[in-house]
Structure formats: structure tokens, C-alpha cells
Amino acid sequence: MKAICLSENLVSGLAIISRVTGRNTILPILNNxxxxxxxxxxxxxxxxxxxAVVTKIGANVKNSGKLTVPAxxxxxxxxxxxDNNISLELDGTKFNLISEKNNASLNTLSVNDFPPIPGSEDGLKIKLDKNEFFSALEKVxxxxxIDETRPVLTGVYLKIIHNxxxxxxTDSYRLAEITLTDIGVDDEVEILIPATTVLELVKIFTKDDSKIELNISSxxxxxxxxxxxxxxxxxxxxxxxxxEIIPSSFKTDITIEKKELIDSLKLAQSFSRDNSGNVVFKIKDKNLTIIARSDQFGENISKVNTEINGEDVRITFNVKFILELLDKINCQKITLLLNGPSSPVKIGSSEINNFIYIVMPLKVEEKEE
Incomplete structure (x- = not known):
């Protein structure tokens, strides 16, 4: 094998495939x-x-061939x-990388030991807007x-029905759902994609206005x-x-500026680290107060500007579950819909279509002010 290519193109390609290689001591070939x-x-x-990841880059190929080296x-x-250009040449079991100022020689392993890359299967093919699809994946x-006790919860559930x-x-403590409409497919399918795969997808593929194609098989x-x-x-x-866990009606609704909520929750987070991240939302007389206590450090109380309708309520959350959501969505205002201290809370924004987030409150004993 002998070829010449631009260094920047080779770097881009290697950066992509290196995301799924690692230090596998049992099967060293998987590091290649x-x-x-x-x-x-x-x-x-x-x-x-x-x-498996496969990517292509342009090159001036003088002699075809294949090999495998540490990625x-x-x-x-x-x-x-x-250097701008790099020459690639296989010499026996050595793979030589030659540029204007730098040379390297890498040891190869047998191509026959490299696991076969799965081929395309006949399945449901869908073309989606790349930016819309990957933005949706990031929101769920x-x-x-993370815990693999229930494997079905370690993946993103994808369902296609009615176009x-x-x-x-979901991890059973919180749930995020988003729906893309008018996808141009009337077939029905349900699959579970490993979250580890999804996390790599959103890092590997560039978000732009082009299309991405999904081929879903069994x-x-x-x-x-x-x-x-x-x-x-x-x-x-x-x-x-x-x-069945998503409430259809609510007794209290709160609208908050996202930035102000983030600032208040980050203050509360500092005081809740030795209390399992617990923070209290106290809604009383149309006012919202966020409270965090620490046996070691003291307490923090923040008053937040809000629009509140409905009943007073005092409810406790894991602050991490709220902050992680706010980091993933792009909007100015957030709406919280509540039914009391022990019922699921629905969080969303009128600025984001077809998206909901459900979080379970914590059952803890709190002193009333």
C-alpha cells in the first residue's frame, strides 16, 4: 500500500475512528x-x-492495499x-509515515485478526435533518x-409511528421525551439505541443543514x-x-427565566453537596424560594422572580436533575408544572416544540420556615 494525503484530512479521519478505540488488553487488535x-x-x-465507525478521506493512492496499526x-x-502532506507506505510489517520534517514507522498487526465490520442490512431507511436529529438526541x-442493573434504561428509546x-x-428518576414530526415515514418501529452510541454520534457527526440517513434493522x-x-x-x-407517569393536569404552574433559575440553583448546589444534592422549592403566596442546607456549611436561601398560578407547595428535588436539563435546552423561560410534594413534575418551555421533561421529587423530612 502506498498513498499521499493532506495531514489535516488524515487527522480529522483518525479523530473520528479513535473515539471507539482504547486500551483493550484482552484483544489488542481493537486498539487498531x-x-x-x-x-x-x-x-x-x-x-x-x-x-463500528467507518470514515473516508481523499488521497492520492499509488498502490492499493490494507493494514492495521495502533489508532x-x-x-x-x-x-x-x-507538515502539510504525509506519505503512507507499507513495507513488510512496518507502516511508514513520511513527511517533510518527520518520519515514523509503526508496527502492524494482521488484517485477518481485525474483526469484520458489520455490513448494511435491509431495514427501514429514513433521512432526517442532521441538526434537528442530533439536537433532539442531546435533549434526551x-x-x-448509567447503572446497568436494568439494561433497557441504558439506551435511548426510538419509536416511529404516524409519521x-x-x-x-430515562433512569426511572427523571424522563426526557422529544418528538420530531413530518419525518416522511409511515412505517412503525421501536428500538433501543445504547446511550454510549448516542453520545458518540453527537460528537462524531457535525451539526449542519444536511441530511443524515438511518437504516434500522432488527x-x-x-x-x-x-x-x-x-x-x-x-x-x-x-x-x-x-x-402513564406523565400527569395530564396540574395544580401549580411556575414560569421562570432560565438564567435566573440556573444562577439560583448553582448557589444552592454549593450548599447541598453533603445532603445528596437536595434543594427545596418553596412556593408560597405567589413567591418562589429555593433553599439548600448543609450540616457542615450552613444554608442558602434564594428568592427567585417568577410568574406563579395555583396552589402553594413545598417540594424537594435533586439539583443535578434540574441543572442537567437546563444545560441541554436553549430557551429564555422555563415552565414547571406541579401537583404537590410527591407527584411527578413536568418541566418544559413554550419555545421548544414537542419536548417534555419529567422529574420525580424526593421524599424527605424538611423543617418548615
């Missing part, structure tokens, strides 16, 4: 990138057996190399469970743009029937 040169391009592939080491060399994936695509993430999802393909296994199991 598979490089194939042919037809004026380099095809770079990597896999961790759960997810991170190659990425570090190329990214730190300031943070709510997925709509709904995405849901056991994998394939995501494509013109340069990059990601193929991931799906999670087996049934997602919980979550609709």
Missing part, C-alpha cells in the same frame, strides 16, 4: 485502525465490537506533525441510566452521512410504559 487504500481514497475503520499512536503522530440521552419519531431517555442501526458511517448493536428488551 484498519486502513484501506483504493480508488482515490483512504477508508478508516475501527470497532469495539458493540459499535491512538498514529493519531498522535499525525496531529502533532505540522443525558437522562439515560413521527419520538426519542426518550438488531442494528446504521447512521450515514456522505463521509462517515456508524453501525451499532441495539439493546434487547422492552422499554417501560412511561406515558
Amino acid at each position: 485502525v484498519l486502513i484501506e487504500a483504493s480508488n482515490g481514497k483512504l477508508i478508516l475503520s475501527s470497532t469495539n465490537l458493540e459499535m 491512538r499512536l498514529m493519531y498522535e503522530f499525525v496531529s502533532l506533525n505540522k 440521552v443525558f437522562a439515560c441510566a 413521527q419519531l419520538t426519542l426518550v431517555g 438488531n442494528q442501526i446504521e447512521i450515514n452521512d456522505p463521509k462517515t458511517t456508524i453501525i451499532s448493536k441495539l439493546i434487547s428488551g422492552n422499554f417501560p410504559e412511561y406515558k
Whole structure:
């Protein structure tokens, strides 16, 4: 194999595939990138057996061929190399990287040991606006469970029905749901995409106004743009029937400026670290007070400007669950809808279409002021 390419293009490609390689001591081949040169391009592939990434870059290919070398080491060399062009040449079991001022020789492993990259399967194909789809994923994936006790909660639930695509993430303490409408598909499908895959998707693919293609089959999802393909296994199991926990009516509604709420919650967070992150929202006489107490440090009380309708209520939240939401949504005002101290709370914004966030309050004994 022999080829020449722009260093910046090679850096971009290696940065993408390196996201799924790591220090695998059991299967060292999984730390490698598979490089194939042919037809004026380099095809770079990597896999961790759960997810595979393939990306293409342009190159002047003089001799076709393929090889596999350590991905991170190659990425570090190329990214730190300031020369514009780099020549790639396989010499026996050595892969030589040659530029104007810097040369390197990397040891290869057998291509035959590299796990096969899954091919495309016949499935439901959908084209979506890339920016809209990845923005929607970011609004739900943070709510997925990290604990693998219930594997179905460690993934993003994707459901297509009636020309709509709904995405849901939950860890049983909070739930985020967003729906994309008019997707141009009347088929019905339900899958669970691992949250680890989703987190990589939103980092690997650039948000822009182009289209992304999904190919959904029974056991994998394939995501494509013109340069990059990601193929991931799906999670087996049934997602919980979550609709029944979403209240349909409320006794209290609060509208708050997002920035003011963030500022108040960050103050409260400093005083709640040794109290499991508990903060109290006290709604009384059309006023909102946020209270946080620490046995070690003291207490913080913040009054927040709000528009309040309905009954007085005193309710306790994990401050992390509110702040993580506010970090993911772009709006000026937030609305909280409540039904009392122990009922699920619905949070959203009129500025974001078809998005809801449900958070369960905490049951704790609090002293009344």
C-alpha cells in the first residue's frame, strides 16, 4: 500500500475512528485502525465490537492495499506533525509515515485478526435533518441510566409511528421525551439505541443543514452521512410504559427565566453537596424560594422572580436533575408544572416544540420556615 494525503484530512479521519478505540488488553487488535487504500481514497475503520465507525478521506493512492496499526499512536503522530502532506507506505510489517520534517514507522498487526465490520442490512431507511436529529438526541440521552442493573434504561428509546419519531431517555428518576414530526415515514418501529452510541454520534457527526440517513434493522442501526458511517448493536428488551407517569393536569404552574433559575440553583448546589444534592422549592403566596442546607456549611436561601398560578407547595428535588436539563435546552423561560410534594413534575418551555421533561421529587423530612 502506498498513498499521499493532506495531514489535516488524515487527522480529522483518525479523530473520528479513535473515539471507539482504547486500551483493550484482552484483544489488542481493537486498539487498531484498519486502513484501506483504493480508488482515490483512504477508508478508516475501527470497532469495539458493540459499535463500528467507518470514515473516508481523499488521497492520492499509488498502490492499493490494507493494514492495521495502533489508532491512538498514529493519531498522535499525525496531529502533532505540522507538515502539510504525509506519505503512507507499507513495507513488510512496518507502516511508514513520511513527511517533510518527520518520519515514523509503526508496527502492524494482521488484517485477518481485525474483526469484520458489520455490513448494511435491509431495514427501514429514513433521512432526517442532521441538526434537528442530533439536537433532539442531546435533549434526551443525558437522562439515560448509567447503572446497568436494568439494561433497557441504558439506551435511548426510538419509536416511529404516524409519521413521527419520538426519542426518550430515562433512569426511572427523571424522563426526557422529544418528538420530531413530518419525518416522511409511515412505517412503525421501536428500538433501543445504547446511550454510549448516542453520545458518540453527537460528537462524531457535525451539526449542519444536511441530511443524515438511518437504516434500522432488527438488531442494528446504521447512521450515514456522505463521509462517515456508524453501525451499532441495539439493546434487547422492552422499554417501560412511561406515558402513564406523565400527569395530564396540574395544580401549580411556575414560569421562570432560565438564567435566573440556573444562577439560583448553582448557589444552592454549593450548599447541598453533603445532603445528596437536595434543594427545596418553596412556593408560597405567589413567591418562589429555593433553599439548600448543609450540616457542615450552613444554608442558602434564594428568592427567585417568577410568574406563579395555583396552589402553594413545598417540594424537594435533586439539583443535578434540574441543572442537567437546563444545560441541554436553549430557551429564555422555563415552565414547571406541579401537583404537590410527591407527584411527578413536568418541566418544559413554550419555545421548544414537542419536548417534555419529567422529574420525580424526593421524599424527605424538611423543617418548615
